[in-house]
Amino acid sequence: MRGDRLNALLLILPATAFLLLWFVVPLCRLLALAFTGEAGGFESLWTLLSSNVYQRVLGNTMIVAVIVTLLTLVLAWPVAYVLTRLKGIGFMLMLYGVLFPFWISVLVRTFSWMLLLERNGPINRFLMGLGVTDQPLALLFNETGVLIGMTHVLLPYAVLPLFSAMNRIDRRLLQASDGLGAAPLDTFRRVYLPLSLPGLFGGGTFVFLLCLGFFITPALLGGANAMTLSMLISSFVTDRLAWSLAAAGSIILLAIVLVLMGLAMRLLPLDKGMFAK
Amino acid sequence: MSQLSPSLRWIAYASANLVIAFLVLPILAVIPTSFNQASFITVPPTAWSWRWYEAFFQDIEWQSALWVSIQIAVLATLIALAAGTPAAIGLQRLPPRLRAAMTGLFLAPMIVPVIVSAVAIYRTALDIGLNGTRIGMALSHAALALPFVVINIGIALRGVDSRWLQAAAGLGATPWTIFRTITLPNIVPGLVGGAVFAFITSFDEVVIAVFMAGYGAKTLPVKIWESIRLEFTPVVAVAATLMILLAGILFILARMIGTKRNGVTV
């Protein structure tokens, strides 16, 4: 079977070489800049972690990520639940409603929100027409805009894992609970909810990790008033040419993502069968 | 619970529909804006016209951005397919541990935050002079698209029974013949699905593009990005509408392939 092994290695060679040369090596070179830059050593990391401004950015990034994660889960819940109940054309339409946004550029989706959230945009006019407010609300270029836009962009990522977990729940388990005398709320609390938790955690982790590294939406909807870590990294490179600080920021972001992912993989039975024979 | 009480049921269905509306309607809001007559953006427009479409197609910069985007997306798709297809097949034949490690590598571009990948690739591209070139951009987008190709083909390969391959080998077929006559016909949907998603990944991509574009590889999203931040004219709405249109066509195409096999993929 040695020939087989060799064959397999040859098959993965092009992709491996390509990713090493155009992804892994550049990544390592960037991360190395944090230690070999102007200041050297751990100076860049230290600068980033000890400065008040940067700490605020980091905190802001985390807060936004937490809120967006919670919002997406709350909104994803009814959609995922109803998806498990629908059949035929109704199911298709709702599923397409979830999948279609994936195909639209984040930039376009964010641009749409800029139009909608504007000072004189339709949402403000609608709210004023209703009499909720008598002068336009500031929905753009602050946290509110970022939260709305990111929730919108990341929502499908929460719906799909939740739907797949709920869909796997055997209806006979619910029947069994019913037959054993459980009231609907009991069945929900003791059977349905615990069995959908993997999807809730999976979707939540997924959204949270994407939030941390999100760039386009916060950059356009939040602007300088709601700086996130990714915007900071970008501004180090484009505005200040401070490569070692950008590298240090990248290390922090990457470290958080990898640690959280490692934790999640340990705690969650993710789809291990994807590449199994 | 097998029968949710009618009022709860109504609430669940109503809120699910509202959330779907929240997902879909804002995306579509940009379309009427592109038919605006005024020189500034109003939603919805008060008067309609094709004037910004004319402006888009007369502006050499917008046209070139569209063309560059298409070129780069096609190139990135080809690179991702050429590397990803054999990789997906090879992965299946690796011993479990190596398979897990290599899967991790192939999926890494999906896991590493794009801003980090963007800055990293940008730096190396600067150093070797591939910055602002179409090939540099296509390579970067291919790296992002590779995971989707590997996943899609990996899923399709699960439908190829290894006994078919053994049967073919037993009947005297060479490995290449087996691939051509047994494996390939059965993974065509995965191949097309992966290609379509690779294309849209590249065509929609902004973050790497914003760093890498320079003057030589300014894609449509980069042009939109710059316009939003500088001028904010209704032409942006036209460009965005065109991107939605293309994504819509590809989405329908992918769904048509998707319905031919069971299972749901993105």
Place this chain on the structure above:
Amino acid sequence: MSGIGLPLRFDGATKRYDEMVALQPTDLSVEAGEFLTLLGPSGSGKTTLLNLIAGYAEPSGGSLWIGSRDVTRLAARHRNIGMVFQSYALFPHMTVAENVGYGLAVRRLPGAEIARRVEAALQLVELAGYGARPIQNLSGGQQQRVALARALVIEPDVLLMDEPLGALDRQLRRNVQLELRRLHEEHRRTTLYVTHDQEEALILSDRVAVMRNGRIEQIGKVADLYANPANSFVASFIGESNLLDAKLVSQEAGRALLEVPALRQQVAAPSPSPLASGQAVRLLIRPEHLFLDDAGPVQATVTEVVYLGELTALRLQLPAGEQLWLRQLTGRTVARGATIRVNWQDEHLRVVPEAR
């Protein structure tokens, strides 16, 4: 017969799904403490009938009574019925004890009582001490017993089992069958049991209802079904049978005179159910009721000899072309291809109507 369960009654209960009739209007009475098996091929309506009783489906017509209570429209959770599912439907995120105690926990019983009753139930199914184990760590047979304990611990008025042994291998099935019979004999709880395995039905039941096409074809003690099947379907479904085409010539007082082309003669056979003239009938001869007899009225050729241990089965070819199976005690050897003569006693024959 008195047991701890309640009697059960179907009054013309029926179930339709759109155009498809899953259960024809059915009358059925199950006594308290009785073990009734629903036997039939898949799609015959057994599971539908069970789901109606459990409350997982609502009848399209008729009514359904448990004890003196009309439960036709009652929600499943208020029926106090124990159900053992075909796939067990054990809660995967709970331990054995949590599964078994579930019905008690949702009834808000105190923890100490739950623990006591769960342990007693586990003891009953011989899984004492397994309480803390996760469900996934159990074998199929153990899971089956947990499902049974979970259904029994709530002291249900009726116990329902939907092919509960389908997933077990043959040896284990036999053990569990004997175990189920012991449990039922000790407690005599009203039980409805679905299976498509006639041997299982024989071992377990007081009575058997044979179902086909959403209808109960016949209900009774197994021996009665075997001896006096209501029609050719029941005859062929229970036990081995030779069914020969026949024409009714005349009938009087429980006997019918038949013209049987395959035997090239007229035969007078007992006919348990009165027959309408012109009704299509068949002659039933059980293989064990045929015997070799040099003076027998029918000549046949042996085309197959199958050794079954204590019995030997012979396949016979009649001159008219029909095949007959004959079973006899192993001993006298018969060669394939031999020409022999067979005989029977008219008392053992039955006239059965052709099943619609």
